[in-house]
Amino acid sequence: MMAIQIKPEEAVLKIKDHDSLMIGGFLGAGVPLVMxxxxxxxxxxxxxxxxxxxxxxGGGVDIGKLVLxxxxxxxxxxxxxxxxxxxxxxxxxEVALDLSPMxxxxxxxxxxxxxxxxxxxxxxxxxxxxxxxxxxxxxGRDYLLFKxxxxxxxxxxxxxxxxxxxxxxxxxxxxNPIMATAADIVIAEVEEIVEVGEIKNEAVGTAGIxxxxxxxxxxxxxxxxxxxxxWIAGNKI
Amino acid sequence: MMAIQIKPEEAVLKIKDHDSLMIGGFLGAGVPLVMxxxxxxxxxxxxxxxxxxxxxxGGGVDIGKLVLxxxxxxxxxxxxxxxxxxxxxxxxxEVALDLSPMxxxxxxxxxxxxxxxxxxxxxxxxxxxxxxxxxxxxxGRDYLLFKxxxxxxxxxxxxxxxxxxxxxxxxxxxxNPIMATAADIVIAEVEEIVEVGEIKNEAVGTAGIxxxxxxxxxxxxxxxxxxxxxWIAGNKI
Amino acid sequence: xxxxxxxxxIAKEFKDGMVVNLGIGxxxxxxxxxxxxMKVILQTENGGLMFGAAPKRGATNxxxxxxxxxxxxxxxxxxxxxxxxxxxxxxxGHIDMTVVGALEVDQEGSVASWKIPGKLLTGMGGAMDLLxxxxxxxxxxxxxxxxxxxKIRHKCSLPLTGLKVVDTIxxxxxxxDVVENGLKLIEIDEDSSLDEIIRLTEGNIxxxxxxxxxx
Amino acid sequence: xxxxxxxxxIAKEFKDGMVVNLGIGxxxxxxxxxxxxMKVILQTENGGLMFGAAPKRGATNxxxxxxxxxxxxxxxxxxxxxxxxxxxxxxxGHIDMTVVGALEVDQEGSVASWKIPGKLLTGMGGAMDLLxxxxxxxxxxxxxxxxxxxKIRHKCSLPLTGLKVVDTIxxxxxxxDVVENGLKLIEIDEDSSLDEIIRLTEGNIxxxxxxxxxx
Numbered sequence: 001m002m003a004i005q006i007k008p009e010e011a012v013l014k015i016k017d018h019d020s021l022m023i024g025g026f027l028g029a030g031v032p033l034v035m036x037x038x039x040x041x042x043x044x045x046x047x048x049x050x051x052x053x054x055x056x057x058g059g060g061v062d063i064g065k066l067v068l069x070x071x072x073x074x075x076x077x078x079x080x081x082x083x084x085x086x087x088x089x090x091x092x093x094e095v096a097l098d099l100s101p102m103x104x105x106x107x108x109x110x111x112x113x114x115x116x117x118x119x120x121x122x123x124x125x126x127x128x129x130x131x132x133x134x135x136x137x138x139x140g141r142d143y144l145l146f147k148x149x150x151x152x153x154x155x156x157x158x159x160x161x162x163x164x165x166x167x168x169x170x171x172x173x174x175x176n177p178i179m180a181t182a183a184d185i186v187i188a189e190v191e192e193i194v195e196v197g198e199i200k201n202e203a204v205g206t207a208g209i210x211x212x213x214x215x216x217x218x219x220x221x222x223x224x225x226x227x228x229x230x231w232i233a234g235n236k237i
Numbered sequence: 238m239m240a241i242q243i244k245p246e247e248a249v250l251k252i253k254d255h256d257s258l259m260i261g262g263f264l265g266a267g268v269p270l271v272m273x274x275x276x277x278x279x280x281x282x283x284x285x286x287x288x289x290x291x292x293x294x295g296g297g298v299d300i301g302k303l304v305l306x307x308x309x310x311x312x313x314x315x316x317x318x319x320x321x322x323x324x325x326x327x328x329x330x331e332v333a334l335d336l337s338p339m340x341x342x343x344x345x346x347x348x349x350x351x352x353x354x355x356x357x358x359x360x361x362x363x364x365x366x367x368x369x370x371x372x373x374x375x376x377g378r379d380y381l382l383f384k385x386x387x388x389x390x391x392x393x394x395x396x397x398x399x400x401x402x403x404x405x406x407x408x409x410x411x412x413n414p415i416m417a418t419a420a421d422i423v424i425a426e427v428e429e430i431v432e433v434g435e436i437k438n439e440a441v442g443t444a445g446i447x448x449x450x451x452x453x454x455x456x457x458x459x460x461x462x463x464x465x466x467x468w469i470a471g472n473k474i
Numbered sequence: 475x476x477x478x479x480x481x482x483x484i485a486k487e488f489k490d491g492m493v494v495n496l497g498i499g500x501x502x503x504x505x506x507x508x509x510x511x512m513k514v515i516l517q518t519e520n521g522g523l524m525f526g527a528a529p530k531r532g533a534t535n536x537x538x539x540x541x542x543x544x545x546x547x548x549x550x551x552x553x554x555x556x557x558x559x560x561x562x563x564x565x566x567g568h569i570d571m572t573v574v575g576a577l578e579v580d581q582e583g584s585v586a587s588w589k590i591p592g593k594l595l596t597g598m599g600g601a602m603d604l605l606x607x608x609x610x611x612x613x614x615x616x617x618x619x620x621x622x623x624x625k626i627r628h629k630c631s632l633p634l635t636g637l638k639v640v641d642t643i644x645x646x647x648x649x650x651d652v653v654e655n656g657l658k659l660i661e662i663d664e665d666s667s668l669d670e671i672i673r674l675t676e677g678n679i680x681x682x683x684x685x686x687x688x689x
Numbered sequence: 690x691x692x693x694x695x696x697x698x699i700a701k702e703f704k705d706g707m708v709v710n711l712g713i714g715x716x717x718x719x720x721x722x723x724x725x726x727m728k729v730i731l732q733t734e735n736g737g738l739m740f741g742a743a744p745k746r747g748a749t750n751x752x753x754x755x756x757x758x759x760x761x762x763x764x765x766x767x768x769x770x771x772x773x774x775x776x777x778x779x780x781x782g783h784i785d786m787t788v789v790g791a792l793e794v795d796q797e798g799s800v801a802s803w804k805i806p807g808k809l810l811t812g813m814g815g816a817m818d819l820l821x822x823x824x825x826x827x828x829x830x831x832x833x834x835x836x837x838x839x840k841i842r843h844k845c846s847l848p849l850t851g852l853k854v855v856d857t858i859x860x861x862x863x864x865x866d867v868v869e870n871g872l873k874l875i876e877i878d879e880d881s882s883l884d885e886i887i888r889l890t891e892g893n894i895x896x897x898x899x900x901x902x903x904x
Contacts, residue, residue: 002490002491002513026735026736026754026756026758026772027735027756027757027758028758029735029751029752029754029758030751030752030754052772053812053814056758057757057758077812078812078813078814078815079811079812079813079814079815080810080811080812081811081812081814082758087810087811090810091810097812099812099813101813101814101815101816101817101818102734102772102776102813102814102815102817102818103776103777103779103780103815103817103818103822104818106772106773106776107351107353107773107776109773110562110773111357112566113562113566113568114344114561114562114565114566115358115359115360115562115564115565115566115567115606115607116344116356116357116358116565117357117358117359117373117375117378117380118357118375118380119353119357120348120353120354120355120356120357120382121352121353121354121780122352122354122821123352123780123817123818123821123822124813124817124821125821125852126799126849126851126852126853127813127817127848127849127850127851127852128804128848128849129813129817136354136373136382138354138355138382138384139384141354143354143355145357145373145375147375147376159752162551163551164551166551166553169439169752169771170439170752171438171439171750171751171752171753171763171769172733172735172736172737172752172753172754172769172770173736173769173770173771174735174736174771174772175771175772176771177771178771178772178773181562181563181566181568196550196551197550197551201408201522201548201552201553201554202406202407202408202440202554203439203440204552204553204554204555205771207523207553207555207563208551208553209493209515209523209563209568210568220751223751224749224750224751226751227749227751227760228746228747228749231749231759231760232746236743236759236760237743237744237745237746237749237760239705239706239728263520263521263539263541263543263557264520264541264542264543265543266520266536266537266539266543267536267537267539289557290597290599293543294542294543314597315597315598315599315600316596316597316598316599316600317595317596317597318596318597318599319543324595324596327595328595334597336597336598338598338599338600338601338602338603339519339557339561339598339599339600339602339603340561340562340564340565340600340602340603340607341603343557343558343561344558344561346558347558347777349781350777350781350783351776351777351780351781352777352779352780352781352782352821352822353780358565359606360565360602360603360606360607361598361602361606362606362637363584363634363636363637363638364598364602364633364634364635364636364637365589365633365634366598366602396537399766400766401766403766403768406537406556407537408535408536408537408538408548408554409518409520409521409522409537409538409539409554409555410521410554410555410556411520411521411556411557412556412557413556414556415556415557415558418777418778418781418783433765433766434765434766438737438763438767438768438769439769441767441768441769441770442556444738444768444770444778445766445768446708446730446738446778446783447783457536460536461534461535461536463536464534464536464545465531465532465534468534468544468545469531473528473544473545474528474529474530474531474534474545
C-alpha cells in the first residue's frame with residue numbers, strides 16, 4: 001500500500017504498549033525527535049526499544065526521555081554508555097539489556113529486513129559475546145551465529161519524503177535506512193515533504209514501498225538550532 | 238592507498254592467468270566493456286569468472302567475447318541462459334559451472350566484502366540448491382548456509398569517478414557496488430573522471446578506499462550508441 | 475493464441491498501490507493491461523522500482539534496463555538500487571506479488587521452471603528468490619504443453635524452482651488457487667468448459683463448486 | 690599530562706593515503722598532528738569518510754556528526770553511508786588502521802576496554818568490530834593506571850574486547866609491538882628510561898634490543 005501522510009499525534013497511535021519499537025539514529029544524531037516526544041506524551045508502556053545506542057550523551061534527550069519516563073522494559077542495542085539513567089535502570093533490573101557488537105547489531109536488523117535467517121560473524125570470538133550467540137564452524141574456522149532482529153514498529157528519520165513515501169537522507173543516514181526494512185509498520189519523520197519527482201531516482205535512500213506513514217518533523221533549521229544548543233551546552237563548539 | 242588512474246592496457250596487466258575475476262554488470266547491462274575487450278586482447282587464460290549472469294543475450298557481446306575466446310575455466314553465477322556459447326562449453330565440460338540463486342549469489346559476494354562468514358538463507362530449500370550448501374536449523378526452521386565469494390580482481394563499471402576513486406553510479410548500479418568490496422584488486426571503468434569535490438558526499442556509491450585503479454571507459458553517449466545498436470538488432474526498440 | 479488472454483487475466487490481480495515483480499514473457503505483457511488510474515509499482519530485480527513503458531529509439535538510457543536487459547523508462551517516484559538491495563527487498567517480503575511463468579506446477583503449489591535435465595540449462599537466476607520471498611506467487615502459463623499434456627501436475631517431474639510456494643495459477647483456460655489438499659477452481663475461460671478443465675488438469679481439483687466464467 | 694604526547698606519537702603511525710578509524714579521546718586528538726601535506730582518510734563508524742575539523746558555531750550540520758555525536762565537517766572527496774555499509778567496511782578489512790584506548794592490554798595482544806564487572810557497563814559499541822576487522826590495531830593509553838599499576842599485563846583480567854588482535858601499543862612512556870611470544874620494545878619516551886619501562890610493564894618484554902629513544 002502507498003505511504004500516507006498523517007500527523008505525529010495520529011502516527012503514535014500505531015504504536016501499542018508492549019510493542020517492539022525500532023528507533024533510528026545514532027546516539028542522539030539523526031533521531032526522529034517529534035515521534036519520540038509523542039511517545040512520551042502518549043505514555044506508552046513496556047516498550048522493547050531497539051536502537052544502536054542510547055540517546056544523546058548525558059541522558060534526558062531524545063530516547064533518554066523515554067528512559068526518564070520509565071517506558072522501556074527491554075533495550076536491544078550495542079551501547080548504553082551515553083545515558084546514565086538508562087544504566088541505572090539496567091542495574092536495577094528495571095530494564096533488560098540485550099547486547100551485541102555494533103556491526104553485528106545492524107547486520108541482525110538488516111537480516112530481518114532482507115529475509116536472511118541469521119548473521120555469521122567472527123566479531124566477538126574469544127569474548128563474552130560468545131555467550132550471546134551460537135558458535136558454528138565453516139571451513140575449519142569459528143564464527144558466531146546471531147538471529148535477526150525485527151520490530152513491530154520502526155520510527156525513523158530522513159531529510160525529505162515525497163508523496164509516495166520515498167525517503168532521501170542527507171549527511172550520515174546511520175541506522176535509518178536499515179531499520180526502514182525490518183518492522184511491520186514504518187513511520188518516517190522528515191524535515192520536508194515534496195512532490196513526486198522532486199527526489200531523483202538515484203537519491204532515494206529508502207523506497208516508498210517500505211514506508212507506511214510519514215510525518216512532518218522539525219525543519220533542518222530547527223534541528224540545527226536544537227543540536228547547536230546541545231553542543232554549546234556540552235562545550236563542543 | 239589512493240586510487241590511481243591508469244590506461245586500460247595497463248590495468249589489464251593487474252590480471253593474471255588463472256585469476257578469479259569478478260565482472261560487474263547484469264546480463265550485459267552496466268558492464269565494463271573496455272576492460273573486457275582488453276582481457277580478450279591480452280588473451281588471459283583459465284579465468285574463474287564471477288558474474289551474476291552471462292553476457293548480453295545471444296552471446297558474443299561483452300563477457301560473451303571471453304567465452305568465444307575460450308578464456309574461462311569456471312563460471313560462478315546464477316544464470317547462463319543468455320549465452321548459448323557458454324552453455325555449450327559448460328555441457329562439453331570445458332567450463333565448470335558453480336550456481337547459486339541470484340539473491341544468494343550477490344549476498345555471498347557482499348559477505349566476502351563485509352567480513353561475514355557465510356549467508357543464511359531459506360531460498361532454495363526443497364530444491365536441488367540444497368546440494369550446493371549446508372543445511373542449518375535456527376529456531377526449528379531450516380536454512381541453507383552458503384560461503385562467501387571473493388575474487389583476486391574485480392572489474393566494475395560506474396558513471397563517474399573523482400581523483401580519489403570515489404564512484405558515482407547513474408541508473409541501475411546492479412552488482413557493481415557490491416563487487417567493489419570483494420576483490421583484492423578493484424579496477425573501475427568510468428564514463429567520466431572529475432575533480433575531487435564534484436561528486437557529492439551523498440552521491441558516492443563506492444568510496445574511493447575500495448578502488449585501486451580507475452580507467453577511462455566509453456562516454457555515456459558512446460555507450461548509449463552501443464546499446465541502441467544491440468536493441469535495434471534485437472527488435473527491442 | 476492465449477498469450478494476450480493470459481496477460482489480460484493477470485492484470486485483474488493488480489490492486490492499487492501494489493508492488494509487483496513480473497517475470498519475462500507473458501507476465502511482463504500484463505503491464506500493458508494495468509487499469510487506467512491504477513498505480514501498480516513494478517519492481518525489476520536488477521534494481522529498479524516504478525518502471526514504465528519501453529523508450530523510443532534515441533531516448534533510451536543504457537543504465538535503465540529490465541532483468542532481460544531491455545530498455546525501460548523509470549517514472550517519477552521511482553527508485554534505483556544495487557542488486558543486494560533489490561534481492562533484500564524480494565527475499566525480505568517487501569514485494570506484494572510476483573507473476574512468473576513455469577514448465578510445471580503441481581497441486582501442492584510446487585513449481586518447476588529452471589531446468590530440464592540434459593536439455594535446458596540456464597541457472598535459476600532470480601526465480602527462486604522471487605518464489606520464496608514475494609507475499610503472493612502467481613504462476614502464469616499455458617494450460618497444456620505442446621504435446622497436449624497438462625502442465626498442472628499431481629507432482630512436478632522436473633527439478634523444482636520452489637517447494638509449496640504457489641498461491642494462484644492462471645492459464646489460458648482457467649484460474650486455480652492452491653488450497654489445503656489441492657486446487658480450487660476459481661475461473662473458467664469463456665472459450666473453455668468444466669469438462670475440458672477436468673480433462674486437461676492432472677492435478678487434483680478439490681473444489682469445483684465456486685468457479686465462475688471469466689469474461 | 691601525557692595525552693598530547695600520546696596523541697603526537699600516534700600521528701607518527703600515519704602514512705599518506707591511509708584509511709584510519711580513531712577511537713574517542715586521545716586517538717581522536719591525534720588527528721590534530723597529521724603531518725602537513727599528508728592525506729589521511731579518517732573514517733567515523735557512524736557512517737562517514739574524510740571528516741575534518743569541528744565546525745564553528747552557526748556552521749554546524751546536525752547530519753554531520755562523529756561516533757560521539759559531536760559536530761564534524763566532511764571534506765571534499767568524503768563519503769557518507771548507512772551503518773551496515775560502515776561496519777561492512779570495518780569488518781571486511783577495508784580500514785588500514787584503528788587506534789583505540791584500552792583499560793588493559795596483554796602480551797598476547799588481547800585487549801580489555803568495554804566492561805568492568807559491577808562498575809562499568811556501557812556495551813561494546815563498535816569496538817569489537819574495529820579490533821577484529823581493521824588491518825592494523827594500535828592501542829593508545831597511559832602506561833599505568835591511577836593506582837600506579839601497569840596496564841600492560843601478562844593476561845587481561847577484565848572481560849576482553851578482542852582476543853589476540855593488537856599489533857602495537859603506544860603509551861606515554863613507550864611503544865611496543867606485539868610479537869610471537871610477547872612484546873617487543875620499539876621506543877622509549879625521552880622522559881622515561883629502560884629501567885622504568887621494565888619496572889612498569891607487567892607483560893613479558895621478549896625483545897629489549899631494538900628500541901630507540903623517541904624525540
